[in-house]
Amino acid sequence: MNKPIYRYLAERKWRQYKHLVLEQRITQLAIVPDLLPSLDIVADIDLGFGRKTVAPGDFVDSAVSEKMPRLNVQTFTPGEKLVTVVVVDADVPVQQTDSFTYRCHLIASNIPLSPTSTSIPLQRIAQEDLKTEDPTAKKIALPWVAPMAHKGAPYHRLGVFVFEQNDAKPLDVTKFANTKRFGFKLRSFADVNKLSAITATLFRTKWDESMAGVMERAGMKDQIDVEFKRKRVEPLPYKRRTERMR
Numbered sequence: 001m002n003k004p005i006y007r008y009l010a011e012r013k014w015r016q017y018k019h020l021v022l023e024q025r026i027t028q029l030a031i032v033p034d035l036l037p038s039l040d041i042v043a044d045i046d047l048g049f050g051r052k053t054v055a056p057g058d059f060v061d062s063a064v065s066e067k068m069p070r071l072n073v074q075t076f077t078p079g080e081k082l083v084t085v086v087v088v089d090a091d092v093p094v095q096q097t098d099s100f101t102y103r104c105h106l107i108a109s110n111i112p113l114s115p116t117s118t119s120i121p122l123q124r125i126a127q128e129d130l131k132t133e134d135p136t137a138k139k140i141a142l143p144w145v146a147p148m149a150h151k152g153a154p155y156h157r158l159g160v161f162v163f164e165q166n167d168a169k170p171l172d173v174t175k176f177a178n179t180k181r182f183g184f185k186l187r188s189f190a191d192v193n194k195l196s197a198i199t200a201t202l203f204r205t206k207w208d209e210s211m212a213g214v215m216e217r218a219g220m221k222d223q224i225d226v227e228f229k230r231k232r233v234e235p236l237p238y239k240r241r242t243e244r245m246r
Contacts, residue, residue: 001074001115001116002115002116004078007076007077007078007115008076010074010076011076014044014074014076018044019041019044021056022041022045022056022199022201023041025056025057025201025202026039026041026056026200026201026202028057029057029157029202029204030157031090031157031159031200031202032200034090034157035088035090035102035159035161035186035187036161036186036187036190036197036200037187039197039200040197041198041199041200042075042076042077042198042199043073043074043075043076043162043198043199044073044074044199045071045072045073045074045160045162045199045200045201046071046072046073046201047069047070047071047160047201047203048069048070048071048072049064049065049067049069049070050064050067050070052064054069054201054203056201056202056203057202057203057204058203058204059155059203059204059205059206060147060203060204060205061208061210062146062147062148062149062205062208062210062211062214063210063213063214065146065147065158065203065205066146066214066217067123067144068106068122068123068126068144069087069122069160070119070120070121070122070123071085071119071120071122071160071162072118072119072120073113073118073120073162073198073199074115074118075113075114075115075118075198076115077115078115079114080112080113080114080117080168081112081113081114081164081165081168082109082110082111082112082113082164082165082168082169082170082171083111083112083113083120083162083163083164083165083198084107084108084109084110084111084162084163084165084171084193084195085106085107085108085109085111085120085122085160085161085162085163086104086106086107086160086161086163086186086189087104087105087106087144087158087159087160087161088102088103088104088105088158088159088161088184088186089102089103089104089105089147089156089157089158090102090156090157090158090159091153091154091155091156091157092156092182093150093153093228101182101183102182102183102184102185102186103145103181103182103183103184104142104179104180104181104184104186105144105145105146105147105158105181106122106140106142106143106144106145107140107141107142107173107176107179108120108122108125108139108140108141109139109141109165109170109171109173109176110139110165110170110171110173111125111139113162120162122140122144125139125140126140126143126144135173135174136172136173136174138173139173140173141171141173141174141176141177141179142176142177142179142181145181145218146214146217146218147205148205148211148214148215148218148220148223149205149206149207149211150207150223150226150227150228151207151226151227151228152207152227152228152229152230153206153207153228154206155204155205155206156204156205156206157202157204158202158203158204158205159186159200159201159202160200160201160202160203161186161197161199161200162197162198162199162200163190163195163196163197163198164195164196164197164198165193165194165195166193166194166195166196171193212224
């Protein structure tokens with residue numbers, strides 16, 4: 001992949017199938033425009049948890065997604081770039097307003113990427129950060145929080161975005177430490193930090209038998225017994241009259 005001809009052939013093969021599937025799933029599940037207004041996918045991406053590889057849009061058990069994912073991002077343009085990885089839940093219910101908002105699950109910045117260096121092992125990066133005393137040298141700006149879903153709630157879409165940093169300049173990760181996870185707006189974050197999305201994928205989560213344990217370990221024990229129920233939709237007036245006549 002350090003030679004132009006092989007990058008060209010690899011990109012052509014990718015665009016003939018994997019690119020089309022990825023673009024379809026992102027559009028079909030409305031990650032774009034729900035999280036970003038538009039996205040030009042120019043890099044291949046593979047998502048996995050441990051040994052499990054996750055196809056775009058797959059459901060992932062809560063016990064599996066409790067640990068940080070791993071990414072493999074294949075770029076097709078020469079040179080090394082620095083990238084930022086952001087994971088956002090697009091379907092967090094807000095009980096008070098009967099609506100939905102966003103929650104940020106991870107921000108990792110200043111990760112080097114090139115056509116020959118494609119792995120983004122977030123778990124290993126987090127372990128290396130623990131050994132680093134200089135806060136500006138850390139890469140995990142906002143630590144991983146396990147995806148969660150309540151009983152009765154619709155499935156949650158978790159968007160995984162890879163952004164190229166402007167001019168390969170490092171970002172000051174310390175300023176992201178106080179980022180509010182709840183109500184996080186990805187497009188504003190990208191605009192403020194001059195980030196350009198180069199690829200994205202997604203996975204889905206829903207209530208399962210392991211979710212209660214995940215919530216408890218995440219310090220959300222009070223949310224375990226919360227259950228969402230659909231509101232009964234009253235029939236229209238003319239339908240009510242028809243039912244009474246019967």
